[in-house]
Amino acid sequence: MIVGIDLGTTNSLIGAMDAGFPVLFADENGCRLTPSALYFPEDATEPVVGWEALEHRETGVLSIKRLMGSRVGEVETTLPVVGRPGEPVRLQVGSQTLSPEEISAFILRKLKVQAERVLGGPVTKAVITVPAYFNDAQRSATKRAGELAGFEVERLLAEPTAAALAYGLDRLGEKSHVAVYDLGGGTFDISVLELSGGVFQVLATNGDTRLGGDDFDRAIAEKFGISLAEAEARKREGGEQIAEVCRPILEKTRLHCLRSLHDAKVDVGQLDEVILVGGSTRMPLVREFVREVFGKEPNVSQHPDEAVALGAAIQAGILSGSVQNVTLLDVTPLSLGIETFGGLMNVLIPRNTTIPCRAGEMFANAAANQTSMRITVLQGEREMARDNWKLGEFVVSFAPAPRGQARVGVQFEIDANGLLQVLARDIATGVDTKVAIESAVEVSDEAVEKMLEDSLEHAFEDMDERVFTEATIKADEMLPAVDKALAALGDKVPESDRAAILAAAGAVRSAKAEKSLSKLKAALADLDRLTEPLAAQLIELAMGS
Template identity: 40%
Template structure:
């Protein structure tokens, strides 16, 4: 079976394309959204989802979230007795999602289409594919999140010439893409974005404002108190989408703090972030060579797009209200399901060709001679310009700088600056040349090939000898090579994820532990509830466990409303 997955910064979803169209699967708690959070318990078992999210407060040093932002880097996070790379944390989330899919269908999942931010780099895309391999599935297709959202809105069913602008503001990333439907082809004209702008950044603003208003400093809070505060502020941020004022009441240490913020002040605090969103929007429209009046629809997706200040900004820029009739949290997941159906050539789907673009310019470092004949290095020479339709292959010839050179080094970069020092280095390739030959005889033909999954291949051929070289981007310190993936896969298999059948019980216990941390006045009562529920679990009587779980859930609900 092939599934579609939205592997998000804050939440993830999984589904497939079925008889009635795209279908999302619920997790063990009956929710479509699974928090992208991982926690390791005292026994070394992994918890994923809501239980792990609650443990961010009660066990902050054994829990982690927002690791999607670290994809493509070598960053490691210590949880319990071992450290985890971002790919491994993502793989644990994927394993939990796959268990939900297999529980819903009774079929084994073998392949997945995973959505990624359009502005994800080559390293980040490879890391996403590695996460799939670590989770035990093939990921032969990555689909850009705005393209997935367009499929969820049925762009492929619109008349020829329909143009969509998809505005995708998730928990950790921001993307914008301009797409057009023409003759059975969904073509991306332009993509832009910011991999470090999302709902978490708006939450940071609220945290800073709260601390400033209450005369507190971030260093005054321990990890548990900060986790509690951010959870309350997240609730306030969500409530501002539907009401003018949000109230926050939180116990920090020995004192209970009360704070309120209205939507107008929140919008004022967020103005710098709003300005950061405008730049990618303007770039995408400029690269697509379109005026706002030429767009058929503007679509908002991503949970953070619910904020009223986002809709206002988009409406002002484009002179119309955006579409939001598909649940913004689910749009990308539903679109990934459609993409999975297309990948599987589902007979219920008309043949649709998806094209995409390269989100960054890709090129190499070169040296140039100035007017005085002096050699100056460090210049960027793009072979593939941003927003070129993919797959694409471009070739260019380069010469050594001087006679007698033994090697020509190709440093591969992505970015838009004319100077390589301001771009991102992806890797390097050293080509051996004959020092006895002339500069012209040692010409090297360099070919960049960029495919639909955003994977870059670099080849070089020495003209005189015909010797060919290929860049192995796994040399990038932020990426795992094939051997490391096999090694880490074996290590991950030793980490057990609690059985799906236990997830509801684990979630309610984790929530109880979180409230024990937060509500000092109710600690004795919460502890008694935990002890009673653990005793019930020992009976292994499923009916009795379900009855007490529901009863405990109601008691915790009542406690949180006090």
């Protein structure tokens, strides 16, 4: 038996396939929803989780999902944080100091007990859902939470894909296109899927891992000077004043929706369904907004709080063999690559590549007698390495060799959970260095959502800087080579040709100093043209000697 779990920001659920149908398990009080809340009574060694913890929301822990995979200083929280900036987040909860994954593990353990009570036996394997826009660190933290709770995590499943399964969208016609608008308590995802012959392929995904119903609650509480609990009640009532407060927050999702459609190369008119997921989509304001953005009445046939958990249970059935003829193809939400000479971002796996996937490239030493190469793993959409996130780095050693002769093969592999493993191989010896990338990015999580916007905003200057950097590298390679060739050939180069070549080399140096891309490109083209005959003369000289 493999169970499916929706580990949500506000509520969590657990279920499994039973007689061909996904079933969600209720607790001893008949509730399928378990609040993702934790509270340590005074002097207690074990926490209270769920509905009882929700009664102590002022001193307990809520919305821990927002802190998964984060480091101190990256995110704002009202919870008491322990540690120095840059260290993994730990929280003071009662007398305990706990990481977000340890807190999540308590929630998962409660769900595990719930499932074992219903099934009458041990439950050890699980599928756990994650927002499609969770980065590698957040996915790794979720997997660790599952393992701490005593599960073998068989698969991390993107929430929009799970929702699509729950809606039974495999029954749509050939090449159907579906948008999944998922607005939960703490995260927002928008994904565009293509469904054909039982294959669910995510074409594009976008979102905001720091936007959800919690933000509505806070904005309402601040506007009217009331508690969060009162704000949540006012939100459910709706009304014009509530809509005025919440609309600006909701508007933040518009760009993500449009970008996801653009990336998927799907027009609004080509969508067969727009489905709503997440408790916040119950708000009339949200449904009106979705209708406005997509020009289509949203499909609300499934319970918005339960759709993801039902999909997780179906995926668990697929993995256990009880559900057949359904295949899920997810995508990686952001590009992955390494830093190369000149501070450039070299992409190995582009954003929206279907996973699992593998890609590699060969790199050579940039300096003579170099004995090692530092592999810096990056995630992001900018042209220059410094503007992307550093996921991790390691060093590959090799024997000293002339410039360009030592070769290292670098391979990225993303598994079905979206977790990255990097392999670097010294080609001369065949020695491999393998690294599982689990470190959190060293910038704020808000930058996840800004990354695509920044890549668009700075697209032209980024590309200009990249092209100038590449031209500068070429110039730095050519100028010494030209000087060496002229010295080797001596009077075999006519004086007029030598003067023209030196003048072109001078123009390259001047353009570099001016940092003029247009002049540098033109000067390099001239130098290329003028030095073409030198190559043939050098070969003749070598053969003659």
